[in-house]
Amino acid sequence: IAKEVAKLLEMKAQLGGDEGKHKFVLKTPKGTRDYSPKQMAIRERVFNAIITCFKRHGAEVIDTPVFELKETLTGKYGEDSKLIYDLKDQGGELLSLRYDLTVPFARYLAMNKITNIKRYHIAKVYRRDNPAMTRGRYREFYQCDFDIAGQFDPMIPDAECLKIVHEILSDLQLGDFLIKVNDRRILDGMFAVCGVPDSKFRTICSSVDKLDKMPWEEVKSEMVGEKGLSPEAADHIGEYVQLHGGLDLIERLLQDPKLSQNKLAKEGLGDMKLLFEYLTLFGITGQISFDLSLARGLDYYTGVIFEAVLLQQENDHVEEPVSVGSVAGGGRYDGLVGMFDPKGRKVPCVGVSIGIERIFSILEQRVEASEEKIRTTETQVLVASAQKKLLEERLKLIAELWNAGIKAEVLYKKNPKLLNQLQYCEDTGIPLVAIVGEQELKDGVVKLRVVATREEVNVRRENLVEEIRMRTGKP
Amino acid sequence: IAKEVAKLLEMKAQLGGDEGKHKFVLKTPKGTRDYSPKQMAIRERVFNAIITCFKRHGAEVIDTPVFELKETLTGKYGEDSKLIYDLKDQGGELLSLRYDLTVPFARYLAMNKITNIKRYHIAKVYRRDNPAMTRGRYREFYQCDFDIAGQFDPMIPDAECLKIVHEILSDLQLGDFLIKVNDRRILDGMFAVCGVPDSKFRTICSSVDKLDKMPWEEVKSEMVGEKGLSPEAADHIGEYVQLHGGLDLIERLLQDPKLSQNKLAKEGLGDMKLLFEYLTLFGITGQISFDLSLARGLDYYTGVIFEAVLLQQENDHVEEPVSVGSVAGGGRYDGLVGMFDPKGRKVPCVGVSIGIERIFSILEQRVEASEEKIRTTETQVLVASAQKKLLEERLKLIAELWNAGIKAEVLYKKNPKLLNQLQYCEDTGIPLVAIVGEQELKDGVVKLRVVATREEVNVRRENLVEEIRMRTGKP
Numbered sequence: 001i002a003k004e005v006a007k008l009l010e011m012k013a014q015l016g017g018d019e020g021k022h023k024f025v026l027k028t029p030k031g032t033r034d035y036s037p038k039q040m041a042i043r044e045r046v047f048n049a050i051i052t053c054f055k056r057h058g059a060e061v062i063d064t065p066v067f068e069l070k071e072t073l074t075g076k077y078g079e080d081s082k083l084i085y086d087l088k089d090q091g092g093e094l095l096s097l098r099y100d101l102t103v104p105f106a107r108y109l110a111m112n113k114i115t116n117i118k119r120y121h122i123a124k125v126y127r128r129d130n131p132a133m134t135r136g137r138y139r140e141f142y143q144c145d146f147d148i149a150g151q152f153d154p155m156i157p158d159a160e161c162l163k164i165v166h167e168i169l170s171d172l173q174l175g176d177f178l179i180k181v182n183d184r185r186i187l188d189g190m191f192a193v194c195g196v197p198d199s200k201f202r203t204i205c206s207s208v209d210k211l212d213k214m215p216w217e218e219v220k221s222e223m224v225g226e227k228g229l230s231p232e233a234a235d236h237i238g239e240y241v242q243l244h245g246g247l248d249l250i251e252r253l254l255q256d257p258k259l260s261q262n263k264l265a266k267e268g269l270g271d272m273k274l275l276f277e278y279l280t281l282f283g284i285t286g287q288i289s290f291d292l293s294l295a296r297g298l299d300y301y302t303g304v305i306f307e308a309v310l311l312q313q314e315n316d317h318v319e320e321p322v323s324v325g326s327v328a329g330g331g332r333y334d335g336l337v338g339m340f341d342p343k344g345r346k347v348p349c350v351g352v353s354i355g356i357e358r359i360f361s362i363l364e365q366r367v368e369a370s371e372e373k374i375r376t377t378e379t380q381v382l383v384a385s386a387q388k389k390l391l392e393e394r395l396k397l398i399a400e401l402w403n404a405g406i407k408a409e410v411l412y413k414k415n416p417k418l419l420n421q422l423q424y425c426e427d428t429g430i431p432l433v434a435i436v437g438e439q440e441l442k443d444g445v446v447k448l449r450v451v452a453t454r455e456e457v458n459v460r461r462e463n464l465v466e467e468i469r470m471r472t473g474k475p
Numbered sequence: 476i477a478k479e480v481a482k483l484l485e486m487k488a489q490l491g492g493d494e495g496k497h498k499f500v501l502k503t504p505k506g507t508r509d510y511s512p513k514q515m516a517i518r519e520r521v522f523n524a525i526i527t528c529f530k531r532h533g534a535e536v537i538d539t540p541v542f543e544l545k546e547t548l549t550g551k552y553g554e555d556s557k558l559i560y561d562l563k564d565q566g567g568e569l570l571s572l573r574y575d576l577t578v579p580f581a582r583y584l585a586m587n588k589i590t591n592i593k594r595y596h597i598a599k600v601y602r603r604d605n606p607a608m609t610r611g612r613y614r615e616f617y618q619c620d621f622d623i624a625g626q627f628d629p630m631i632p633d634a635e636c637l638k639i640v641h642e643i644l645s646d647l648q649l650g651d652f653l654i655k656v657n658d659r660r661i662l663d664g665m666f667a668v669c670g671v672p673d674s675k676f677r678t679i680c681s682s683v684d685k686l687d688k689m690p691w692e693e694v695k696s697e698m699v700g701e702k703g704l705s706p707e708a709a710d711h712i713g714e715y716v717q718l719h720g721g722l723d724l725i726e727r728l729l730q731d732p733k734l735s736q737n738k739l740a741k742e743g744l745g746d747m748k749l750l751f752e753y754l755t756l757f758g759i760t761g762q763i764s765f766d767l768s769l770a771r772g773l774d775y776y777t778g779v780i781f782e783a784v785l786l787q788q789e790n791d792h793v794e795e796p797v798s799v800g801s802v803a804g805g806g807r808y809d810g811l812v813g814m815f816d817p818k819g820r821k822v823p824c825v826g827v828s829i830g831i832e833r834i835f836s837i838l839e840q841r842v843e844a845s846e847e848k849i850r851t852t853e854t855q856v857l858v859a860s861a862q863k864k865l866l867e868e869r870l871k872l873i874a875e876l877w878n879a880g881i882k883a884e885v886l887y888k889k890n891p892k893l894l895n896q897l898q899y900c901e902d903t904g905i906p907l908v909a910i911v912g913e914q915e916l917k918d919g920v921v922k923l924r925v926v927a928t929r930e931e932v933n934v935r936r937e938n939l940v941e942e943i944r945m946r947t948g949k950p
Contacts, residue, residue: 025544025546026582026585026586026815026817027544027586028539028540028543028544028586029540029542029543029544029568030567030568032540032542033540034537034538034540034583034586034587035537035538035539036537036587037535037536037537037592037594040536040537040538055852055853055882056877056880056881056882056883057877057883057884058852058853058854058882058883058884059852060512060851061512061515061851062509062510062511062512062515063509063515064503064510065503065504065508065509065615066541066599066601066615067504067507067615068503068504069500069503069504085562085563085565086562086563086565087560087561087562087563087572088560088561088562088563088564089563090560090561090603093504093505095504097562107501108509110501111501111502111503111509112509112511117512119512124541126541128565128567140540140541140542148887150887152887152888153866153887153888153889156866156870156885156887156888156889157887159870160887163874163877167877167878281867281870281871281874282870282874283874340501342501376535376536377530377533377534377535378530378533379533391628391631392756395631395634395753395756395757399638399756399757399758402531402532402638402642403642407530407531407532408531408532408533409532409533410631412623412625412627412628412632412635413627413628413631414628
């Protein structure tokens, strides 16, 4: 009997409660979220810091559709391609949601035959990844991209991209951070001198990319076990990828008997040296580390690659600061536009992508902890009345204020209590109340109340707009 | 032979040109487009006008994911549901791209048990409609929504929504416009007294909705031929739907022997009267027309509905101004949140959606016609040099400027010609050039050149930031 009851209860639950009404699953899709007004206020701050920086560096802005032809995305992301969201075939073109903003940018350049542009693009991208939302990893997330396309003298645009990351992470006051830099050519040269066969460069590169999440032993066993690399080659790689440093390390590797014999590696190291010279002029080498373990998974990089991580230093006993994850990344991709051009014409590009979700998580936690009160509206004044039957007068007054550009609200009640109106101001942070009453109407004035001090003054109606502007500091 | 040649040529075209290289179709998906930097500059202006207005009315802002669970959208849009984009089933949840911002808003309210909010939301929505892009109709397009949710006294929030449309269309200076207003209850009452069976209300309402695109005779033949309505009932509807006016028409219909006997119609007309009284207080009845032909296709409306159209008055011979299409619409939907709430709890809502694509098309054409030069960057100064070998000095100076918050650019060349640097300023509208040279470096100054006047002054390096701020009016 108990079993039968359980069955019936389950059936009832499935059918929904009363009257067999269909029960909706009330949720957002896996790996996505809504932003509440308070979260939006924090998000706006982050966007503002980023956009201000991008504009400071003279970038234009573009936008592209959220989906692309499926074939536009095909063959650009290597092993990550399986994470692309496809749209259902409902007749017509086969479409996929954009996986990043870089490939759509390259498509845009080729389509419009643009060989020279510095642009930013802030938009959501989509990855069918395993979400870890508490750590700021989502399936729908924002990327804030800044890219420089064009044929220029080496490493000047590359250095500017790193300067931008440095400025943004400094501005946002997220604590200490480190920008790791490497070069695909150095990686490929390293693979070559370690004895990795050409055909395995990309897949071994993917393994190296996991070093920030896995210990070397696991990565090595993936290389040897899954990917069939010889243990000697793997050990050889293991020696290189533990190296990190600055100009000194670059100089040392330029003298390395094996690497210095490899054309690609030599080119990469030469450019890395130039990059560090420019970064020295920018005064930011303190937060930059040339790191041979940095690989980055995406297929399209051809030169410099970089990734910024935040360092956790709460625990002073820890010798080396722990990384809490990547908040920005990028690199040079000189071949991508050519993949779209009918004649294969190349447009060299370098760019950076800021991932705001982790940054946002950190700032949100900080706001929660500080109990800082965040206003979610900008309303300057509430139009209120102390007596009944004054709805019409409130509506007339608020229309005057709106028409003069004053941010004003009114309660949608015919006869609201004054106390409720004042409470609304307290709750939402509205600084002023404009009170209309029989006497004030007769005298041609409005009573202006300052919520914080409870001070009240009668202001002549024709001076009200001016008075509100003055008191809220918004001309 | 000719046939065979044609076949071969076709095969060659399919294979792509040289070397059997795969030829990409370089396009955005049907019904979508990119925004160039110039278009973005115009789009920003439109957004600013709209957001400023929404904030003036005390709205908070939220955001929701671009896709929802498929079942969240099911059964909300009536005949339009066939236009929803579905995502491919790649395992996991079944998803669809949002069709509007209203249903996600209702889902958000129910999910978070919010009974009271005034919010805006600006985001792209997706409809597999037949695009007419020259007239600003796209498959991916922006909606700018403002909604008021909560139990309030009748028609006050509704009137504010109309005031908002009026403010935005006035601010954008798009020429004359008209806001048509009707009420679902008046429509339903009208259908009832005309003898439309209850089961046909929604589908007949869809036919009426086509009156802005089709003449009455065609709409009638759809009602009678396709939808099986009696010709008498159709004719009866035909009489009503040609009526439009203001308070006078409302009064007349309140006396209409048939309509006044219908409970729904009477309620609707009573509220319409109240609405017009509030609109009179707001001083906007001049652009508002109570119009019995306005139906709006979406299923979820329950009360007031409205739609704003721009009026074309270029041709003075035309008696009545011609409508160039809807730029805003909205209405009351008191039942939608209840559809998501497990207990069916209702949250009354009213809202407006501004469609920026048509507005944007008009403004873009206007900018093209006026030959107005639109800057797409905000750069204040170019850091330049007159002699060779000064790249390092340029980089040092620009880092100083960036760190001080100055918007600055530098050409990514080791030894750019001064003329090219000045030309870059002319092309992109940069007003100032900061020139470093051997002599200036010795003297501790920078030569500041005003691009427009060619005036040049030496500024001491420590005063440069201040001087640039002063001359560009950006403190």
